[in-house]
Amino acid sequence: MDIIREAWEWLLAVEQYQGPGSIPQRVGEHLYFTVVSMAWASLVAVPLGYFIGHTGKGGGWLVGLTGSARALPSFGLILLLVLVLGVSNREAAAVIALVVLAIPPVLAGAYSGVQQIPRSVIDAARAQGMTELQILLRVELPLSLPLLLSGFRQAVLQVVATATLVAYVGLGGLGYEIIQGIPLRRFDQTFGTALVIVVLALVLDAALAWATKVATPRGVRVSTIGDVRARESLVQPAEVPAPSVMLGTK
Amino acid sequence: MDWVLSNQALILSLTLDHMRLAAIPIIAGFVFSVPLGWLSVRLPRLGAGLLAGVGLLYTIPSLALFMVLPPILGISILSEANVVIALSIYAVAIMARTAADAFSSIQPSTLRSATAVGFAEWGRFISVELPLAGPVLLAGIRVVAVSTVSLVTVGVLVGVPSLGYFFTDGFQRRIVPEILTGLVMTMLVALIFDQILLRAGRLVMPWTRVSLGRATAVI
Numbered sequence: 001m002d003i004i005r006e007a008w009e010w011l012l013a014v015e016q017y018q019g020p021g022s023i024p025q026r027v028g029e030h031l032y033f034t035v036v037s038m039a040w041a042s043l044v045a046v047p048l049g050y051f052i053g054h055t056g057k058g059g060g061w062l063v064g065l066t067g068s069a070r071a072l073p074s075f076g077l078i079l080l081l082v083l084v085l086g087v088s089n090r091e092a093a094a095v096i097a098l099v100v101l102a103i104p105p106v107l108a109g110a111y112s113g114v115q116q117i118p119r120s121v122i123d124a125a126r127a128q129g130m131t132e133l134q135i136l137l138r139v140e141l142p143l144s145l146p147l148l149l150s151g152f153r154q155a156v157l158q159v160v161a162t163a164t165l166v167a168y169v170g171l172g173g174l175g176y177e178i179i180q181g182i183p184l185r186r187f188d189q190t191f192g193t194a195l196v197i198v199v200l201a202l203v204l205d206a207a208l209a210w211a212t213k214v215a216t217p218r219g220v221r222v223s224t225i226g227d228v229r230a231r232e233s234l235v236q237p238a239e240v241p242a243p244s245v246m247l248g249t250k
Numbered sequence: 251m252d253w254v255l256s257n258q259a260l261i262l263s264l265t266l267d268h269m270r271l272a273a274i275p276i277i278a279g280f281v282f283s284v285p286l287g288w289l290s291v292r293l294p295r296l297g298a299g300l301l302a303g304v305g306l307l308y309t310i311p312s313l314a315l316f317m318v319l320p321p322i323l324g325i326s327i328l329s330e331a332n333v334v335i336a337l338s339i340y341a342v343a344i345m346a347r348t349a350a351d352a353f354s355s356i357q358p359s360t361l362r363s364a365t366a367v368g369f370a371e372w373g374r375f376i377s378v379e380l381p382l383a384g385p386v387l388l389a390g391i392r393v394v395a396v397s398t399v400s401l402v403t404v405g406v407l408v409g410v411p412s413l414g415y416f417f418t419d420g421f422q423r424r425i426v427p428e429i430l431t432g433l434v435m436t437m438l439v440a441l442i443f444d445q446i447l448l449r450a451g452r453l454v455m456p457w458t459r460v461s462l463g464r465a466t467a468v469i
Binding site for chain 1: 306308309310311312313314315317318321322327393396397399400401403404407408409414416417418420421424426429430432433436437440441
């Protein structure tokens with residue numbers, strides 16, 4: 001277990017926290033890629049998901065896309081895009097690959113969030129005299145938020161994991177110490193960095209789990225909101241029971 | 251196309267390596283998750299904690315897990331066992347929740363009827379619970395298969411050759427067709443595994459043929 005002690009010492013060494021390539025700087029680079037990619041992915045996927053969920057058009061196409069996107073190895077996609085777009089555009093290439101990775105879960109979350117709202121709720125809103133825009137903003141948006149956020153959470157999880165690989169094309173991030181450390185057999189460094197990545201992933205996941213919980217509107221209890229992984233198959237209504245939404249009893 | 255034609259032997263051998271590396275975690279994921287899922291339905295309190303713990307493992311990025319596992323298990327970072335065990339952990343992390351969903355979706359009245367007509371514990375599991383949970387289990391293992399096949403490629407960074415070799419080698423030598431070959435072959439392996447699972451599912455669950463046919467569009 002020497003390696004664990006060495007990794008711990010590496011983590012505590014003061015060099016890790018100052019100058020270029022310090023752990024805080026790597027965390028910053030890692031978060032930069034995560035935030036930028038998630039912003040672009042949300043910009044594309046959220047309106048599209050709401051549109052598909054609201055109109056009910058293109059749901060089948062969406063299910064196929066989310067399934068086959070999972071088969072695309074993002075590591076290969078990053079390297080391919082860097083070669084095709086040129087090394088000087090490697091940052092854009094990496095972001096595009098991460099956006100491609102993040103879109104399907106966010107899209108599925110937005111779509112299934114709107115889709116699971118009972119038809120009667122929307123009809124009731126319309127019967128009250130709400131316009132289509134009001135229905136979207138005051139009924140569909142709050143009721144779909146928990147599922148949208150759990151799709152978002154799933155996407156963040158995958159983007160954080162894949163952002164460790166952008167170091168391979170010289171873009172830094174926490175993966176750098178690992179990818180550079182393996183050939184040098186600096187296993188204290190690789191193990192220590194891996195621990196930082198694990199903590200980062202767990203903290204982000206916990207924060208988003210909390211946000212999902214807070215975003216659930218009062219009076220609406222979604223019974224199976226517990227775990228994002230259960231969401232993966234949510235877009236297959238025939239296979240997995242949809243979460244039962246219970247409106248507060250009067 | 252020239253690159254593909256002159257490297258057929260390498261493509262074939264790495265594809266077979268890739269299939270072997272992916273197959274073990276998929277099988278392990280199924281074998282470990284079914285009892286785990288069943289148990290978590292039987293003992294809900296223990297099960298909730300167990301599922302949350304297993305699920306947490308999925309948040310660990312693969313490259314980090316490849317680094318953390320070897321010192322804990324006492325194996326080499328560069329060994330095939332490292333990649334296979336890490337991917338098995340992910341497979342269980344994804345699959346355990348689905349397995350729990352599969353078993354919990356069985357109607358309690360069905361289980362009571364089965365007991366009433368004389369099924370003992372083990373017989374009821376084999377003849378009643380497993381067949382009823384089957385379609386959801388199949389959907390889950392298909393998700394596991396596709397994501398495992400894609401994750402195997404990252405193993406090349408710890409020196410375990412798979413189709414991911416075409417990514418790093420193609421990148422260093424600036425051969426776009428080589429990376430493309432890696433991408434296409436990885437997706438092809440995923441498709442083949444998915445079809446195998448689908449067909450195996452139809453074979454062992456002939457009564458689901460109609461609904462599974464519809465589900466082919468899913469992946």
